[in-house]
Amino acid sequence: xxxxxxxxxxxxxxxxxxxTGEKIAARLGGKVETRSVRAVSDVTLRVRKGxxxxxxxxxxxxxxxxxxxIAGILPPTSGTVSIDGAPVMKNGTKVTxxxxxxxxxxxxxxxxxxxxxxxxxxxxxAHGLTAKAQARSYVAGWFEQVGLDPDWVxxxxxxxxxxxxxxxxxxxxxxxxxxxxxxxxxxxxxDVSIQAQIINLFLQLTRDLALTTVFIxxxxxxxxxxxxxxxxxxxxxxxxxxxxxxxxxxxxxPYTAALFGSVPKLVLDAEELVRFETIEGEVPSPLSPPSGxxxxxxxxxxxxxxxxxxxxTQPVSELRSVACHxxxxxxxxxxxx
Ligand SMILES: Nc1ncnc2c1ncn2[C@@H]1O[C@H](COP(=O)(O)OP(=O)(O)OP(=O)(O)O)[C@@H](O)[C@H]1O
Numbered sequence: 001x002x003x004x005x006x007x008x009x010x011x012x013x014x015x016x017x018x019x020t021g022e023k024i025a026a027r028l029g030g031k032v033e034t035r036s037v038r039a040v041s042d043v044t045l046r047v048r049k050g051x052x053x054x055x056x057x058x059x060x061x062x063x064x065x066x067x068x069x070i071a072g073i074l075p076p077t078s079g080t081v082s083i084d085g086a087p088v089m090k091n092g093t094k095v096t097x098x099x100x101x102x103x104x105x106x107x108x109x110x111x112x113x114x115x116x117x118x119x120x121x122x123x124x125x126a127h128g129l130t131a132k133a134q135a136r137s138y139v140a141g142w143f144e145q146v147g148l149d150p151d152w153v154x155x156x157x158x159x160x161x162x163x164x165x166x167x168x169x170x171x172x173x174x175x176x177x178x179x180x181x182x183x184x185x186x187x188x189x190x191d192v193s194i195q196a197q198i199i200n201l202f203l204q205l206t207r208d209l210a211l212t213t214v215f216i217x218x219x220x221x222x223x224x225x226x227x228x229x230x231x232x233x234x235x236x237x238x239x240x241x242x243x244x245x246x247x248x249x250x251x252x253x254p255y256t257a258a259l260f261g262s263v264p265k266l267v268l269d270a271e272e273l274v275r276f277e278t279i280e281g282e283v284p285s286p287l288s289p290p291s292g293x294x295x296x297x298x299x300x301x302x303x304x305x306x307x308x309x310x311x312x313t314q315p316v317s318e319l320r321s322v323a324c325h326x327x328x329x330x331x332x333x334x335x336x337x
Pocket of ligand 1: 014015037038039057058059060061062063064065066218286
C-alpha cells in the first residue's frame, strides 16, 4: 500500500537506561549496565492521506517514542519517516513544519506569562505563515476554527479550563498548517464530559482539513471511535495492523485479543476449548526482551517456534497484517462468541 505518511524500518534505542532499583542492584553486583532499551523496533507503517491511524498498547510499549520520532522531535536510531516523499528529519534535525503534535498536558506547553494568542503566533511568524502585523487575526481565525472566542487571544493560560487549553494547543498545532497531526493521549487529562467534545472536534478537523493523523491512546474506546485503522504495539513492535472495525471485531493476534479483553475461543478439537480473558503476566523489560515472539511468555497459544523465531509480519488483506506464528490457527476463532 502506498502511503502519504511513510514510516520505514524505524527503530529507536535509549540507553543504557535503568531504574534506580536496577542501578543499585547492578552496583551491588559489581556490574556496569550497558544494555539499551529498544523502545521502538523495526516499525514500518504507511498512513494514507486523510487517514487516522490509532496506536495502542500497554504502558511502556513505545507508543510515545514512535509518535515523537514520527513528529521529528526525536531522531530514530535507524530508519526514516517521510511525508509525501519528503523526509521529516535530516541529520537528526527536523526539517519540515508539515507534521505537528498535540500532547496530553496542554498546560505544560503554554508559558503562563504569555498571552495565548502570542504563544500560538510564535511558530507561524517564525516560519513565514503570517506576517507579524496580521498575526492577531491569523491566530483569531484558528481560535474560531477550534471553537474558541477569537477575542480570547488576549487572555493568559490560567484564564482557561483544561478543555479550552487543549483547544488552544490544537489551534497552535493547526496554525502551522500541518498535513500530519500526531496526537499523544490528547484527552487523557480531561474530564470525561470534556473528552467527548475534544474527540468530536478532532473528528471534525481531520475531516474538514483532510489531516493525516496518528492518534495515540491507552483508551480503546477513544481509539475505536476516531481511527480508520489501528496498530497494536507490543514491546516496541507492531504486532497487528488493520481497519478498526475488523481488528476490534475479530483480533488476529492473541495480544490484541487479550488487550481488548474479548473472550476469544479457539476450537482445538471438538472437546477442547482454549479461552483467554485477561493478559497473563507482566510486560517483560525492554532491557531484556524475550527471544522469538516478544509475546510468547504470556501467550496462551505459544509453542516451540514462538520462543525460537521472531514471527514475520504477514498480510491478512491489503490493509491488514499480523505478526504471529499461529495466525492460520486463529482464523478459526470467533472473538464475538
Ligand atoms: N528518554 C528516555 N530515556 C530512556 N528510556 C526511555 C526514554 N523514553 C522512553 N524510554 C523507554 O522506552 C520504552 C517505551 O516508552 P514510551 O514512553 O514510548 O512508551 P508508551 O507506550 O508511550 O508508554 P505510556 O503509555 O506509559 O506513555 C520504555 O521502556 C521507556 O522506559
